[in-house]
Amino acid sequence: MLRTLLHKTLLTAIAILLGGWAVVAQQNVVKGTALSFKVDDNPTVDYRWVIYSVEAGTTVNLSSNTHISDEYTFNVEGNFEVRVYPVDKTSRCLGEPLTLPISVAGDPPTIVFDDLSTPYVCSANNGLNSRAEIACTVNYTGPLPWTFKYSVDREPAVLPPGADEIWSSSFDFVVTIRNESGLKSRSEIMIVEARSLSGLEVVENIDDHSVEIDVLGLPDTKFTDYEPTAMAGTLQSFKANILRHDPDITPSSPANRKRYEIIVPDGATVLNENTRLLADELHSELSFDIQWGNELGAKQIKLIEKNAFNCYGDTIYADVNLIESFMVDLGDDKEVCKGNEITLSPSINMEGDFKYSWSTGEKTESIQVSAAGTYTVTVTETNLNKTSMASVQVNLLDLPVVDLGDDYELAEGEVKTLDAGAEGAYLWSTGDETKTIEVDKSGLYFVTVTGLNGCEASDEINITSVNDVFAIDLGDDIQACVNEEVILNPNPSIQQNYKFKWDTGEETQTIRVTESKTYTVVVTDDAGNVKRDEIAVVFNALPIVDLGPDRNIYEGESLVLDAGNAGANASYSWSTGESSQTIEISEAGDYSVTVTNGNGCSNEDEITIIKNAGQKFTVDLGDEIEICEGDRAYLEPTIDRDIDATYKWIPGEATDKGIYVDKKGKYCVEVSDAFGNKETACVDVIINKSPIVDLGDDISLEAGETAVLDAGNADSFFQWSTGDITQTIEVGTAGDYSVAVTNPKNCIGRDEVKVSFPRGETFVGFPSGFTPNGDGNNDVLYVRGNNIKTVTFIIYNRGGRKIFQSNRLDVGWDGTFKGQLQRMDTYVYYLNVGFDDGTSVQKRGEVTLVN
Template structure:
């Protein structure tokens, strides 16, 4: 594969650049590589091919005189030039050569994993689990700089931080693996895409490229039952699922034998812990009660679980609100008009198992009432046997009395006064708003009266006249489809002059309507005779037909076109002649369908189907991603087919397969195949803030003196370098103390502080092992020293030096190789001649 790729690269480069007789970029190959070369064919010239060894000054002439050379094997490492001279076929004059520099490396690059000293690791969790970090070392031989990516269990490759351009032959990185199975699993870490930046691929040796490590399962702890609101001073039960737990281990057993820890607020007490093996025989149900104290407000229960290897799982939380008692509220007093009814429903400020008893004797949560009175509700929480009572008064309001009297016939020239009667506000059918109106012509008159208490009543009267001489008729009520044209016409029985007044405000004899409602018309002749009629028009909706946007169909693919469910009795007619709701198509074209519903209303839609080359593929970026402030996430699309994709990321216009993101926003990738088909996927990235931690400045202690270290950030999980999990710790020995604070989103903040003895200092703050005879070795110095234990760790936590003798110090090397300039962590225990002991922890700087 290596030879083929380089061969293609060289031929392409020369073929492109010969036309301009330009010099191409230097190429890198390895010893033993056989290559041939090609330039554009010019029928007027022959070609002379030469391989020149720049280091040795020797020349190898190739026998080929065509635009394609024979194959040449580079058996010696060094610098070469491939030269091709154009030779004029008539004059035999030699032209200027095109030169291609070639660098031949002695051996292909190799890469190997260093042995991992840890037989197993914990699974990564949402807090801090130092035992989940796998410190890896990769050793490399080949041209510098180089780079690589690694894959865990054949997942997409990941570039370790700082590995984009490596200038050392050894590189350290840390891997964390999440295992939520609850069981131990074996994971494989494999080096992939390793190469020098000059383009040389690493020689394939799978065994040297991979390591396997046992990853212990992450306990999948979860609360299954609890009340979010509780009453102060009461006992509540809680349940959670944990890993299989020996039921013989009780709360009185040693803490080291329990695999879980329940943390409750001050004033609360955990009681009645018990476990029950579940049917899968892998998990247990943990049951416990909490006796809550009298302090009110929001509280939090934390449950932390560890497996048999002391690997801690995710810390889970139950947020609880402690209240004095539950409250029932029926709201303010309510008014209801006679003839109406109102629904009474309580609001309760906590969840629970409630029973209801109304003063009416009803036991439902809500009741309907239509009579005046005071209604009382007694609510009982059955688990706690506590009650709460609420009342509400319902007032019944009188309706205004409205009576326009019996229907009435006007005599010739008579005017009649209509009186709405009751006090309030008025609205007559003719638009007037006075208590009384005068009428002198026939018609249907009605009035709505709103009383001073807001209740309404209506009455109507039909006025006729001895002079009525014509009739009108709007016909029966009309049912139509929304796209139908409906014209209303009162059709006066006598041909003469009329004035028309419709309820829509129009004054023409006919009107066109398109809205479902009741329409009325008042028709008046020249003599003042009035007729009124009304008709109800109902427009039935058209069936919703949406074949969607134009579609693309791919090779060997079929599409389903769906006209939608138009309900019982609907019929379908496609342009293909088919009469089903859906049809399958395999060809491009324009397809249409007409759908008729049970009301006889029809609607039509069409869709254009366009033929695409290639096959349909989909792109997925997964669910929403949450990362912590200062972290980054690698996002890479999943494509469901094997295509030759190109990528375009938005924002940023990157064209890599995957990208690292560290900012909040929506990230989208457009994937195109070789036929120009495009699919897009997006994912939202959220940034969660990390806790701010400040342990203060370094400090010194007198012998016997203690110091309190406070991580702050109340209500968040803590893990100190001492393995304590409280927000504050008290220390009395020297050394470096650190804390990692985890918030509810799993984001970490950390800080460290050095506690030093006010006694002697046994180590300098740095040294320079450069062979100049000055401070080359880091040694313990001081008088009256009896014994020492002196250990050095690198940033990855690996122990790289240990000495138990004062005269033997660290020369800055590990496994025979000088370590890079950096800050290293030390542990020093000194026993003096008087048998007193001093322990110091801190950092020392190695300077090259």
């Protein structure tokens, strides 16, 4: 009873003292760790502390008799128990002990990044393989439990799921490698913050703690040709650029041989798939047709492609709107002034081969009309034999009625009022802009009236005077502008017959002049009276006004319009009411400016500003492009919205959407939209050297001999005709061997070598001795030969005991029996080989093992 009571005085766990603080019981430590222990203090008992070695069966008594033990250093590996016995202070009876197991490891913890089964992963994309994942394993030696974190490309450390407390020496986890660029890259996975939960840090070793992973690039699939609108039930063609595709792979080939997949909506069928190798020999053009069903609305074709490493590229989309029939539109009703013409031209919401039939009987796409009425056009799509119609009403607008009356003769001192009549805007030959003017001298007067509906009409009247005496007057010298029409008229004061003679040689009453000079005229009447007059005409230059092409502006954007510097005393009149040389605008509309220079000559220009709500486009040629010697890169800009683009490449001045380049340098493209907006993007093209691969001359081997083929070019990716992916391979059979070497720049070099045996195609043998000392040279005894179908290879020791047997050419004797290396001696072999041609051979002999 006393032992039981004394045991109940203890806690149910022993605490370890580290640095004066009590921590949770810990069962695993490393050799050389010093610990002390404690239990709850009970004043009625003393304590006896013992360290028990499980393997040795020995105990060490600690001197402390309190509830806190002495410090004890665990200098030996193994399993121990810390035992504490309660001792009654009165009876000195010993109670049941409380025990804490301790496991002592020999060395500080280490961690090793295990070899990865896959040397590369695919880039992330928007479809399949949306996350690039790779399985990793780390091996740990040290006290359990333990924990660690990992970092990808020096990003913040991540704790793998389940790694907060690991109770095994090997831990598997999955790492996600992100590579949004889609280009080939290399990522580093590094183990960080590795330690045992007892606080022991893992020994630092960068080589053991990190591994580099090749992240493979993705195909750059692009749709190149299709119409965004089609009619239901029709056949529509599509084209796309994909990686080089074997033309022998047809739509009926197994899915695992095709590198692309076309995904269509319900009711649609893919027909007529075909691939054609492009000129760059790196890409193929994929063409196919879609047979649409009868369901209308928005549809989407999806195309996804994978490369030779089964990395899936981004899914690309072709959006098509299926309509029942195409739509024809002639716009709103039209108005035209009587006597004028207007052009009617239909707009159609899809591409096609159309024929036109107008209600007027005309068959052209557009017609000119001048009469009021309803005009109808019937449009037929010839391939589909479908029609659509549209109509528009054309209304005629009346001209203003302008009548200045009959010609009139003024009485002496009379002033006559001329009245333009109709309401509207007026422009008289005198320069007046009023409805009426007063005249008191002879002359030809005319007026143009623009009615309230915008239509124009004119009239003229000849005014003479009873007091007119034959006289002429060319008027004052004229300062004109180069764009003005200057007509010189001597203006005879009496209406009668005259003869006119100008110094220009002309004999008409009026002449038109465009040259700065002094002009002279001589006028003679029927009575022989002669009058002479002259006038100086100076044509001044117009100010240069250029607001540039029509522009687009966007939300939050403003533009400065500059009318240009027209010199001293120039004046500016904008449609906005402003009078400065420049104005700043931020709204859509038509803007015009009239500039008048110091000579009074005016010029004007206008510009249309279209406001795009947040639709400004950007152009991107991507990051620096690396290609291999002899390859070409296809450059095509990415535009972030759909525009009617034109292209100008520098250098070269090409105007294609995309170009192929094979030389190093900077290439730029200037993209313009229909409104003249321009954006430029540039990209550097770098030419990388391809690896030089030399497997040497053809090789001749004797029976049992092997040859090491070395592709060189360390740090590259290797693909041998044997399926190996190492830099070197060891061969011992005749045949043609080839290797493709892909360097870190993804450039490829190739070579091949022929290995032959001079004794013929059917033989077998192996060396008379081998040295399994681990130096990498002749460590394993293999059977070698040509055209071998079956093999039985047995080794006996001197006592006749069979110590090795193999039925495979790739499994040889490494000199061991039951895991133990055999002594240096001569051993007996038996060999039975069957060849592909049905013949066989048996051999017996001796082979020497040299340590």
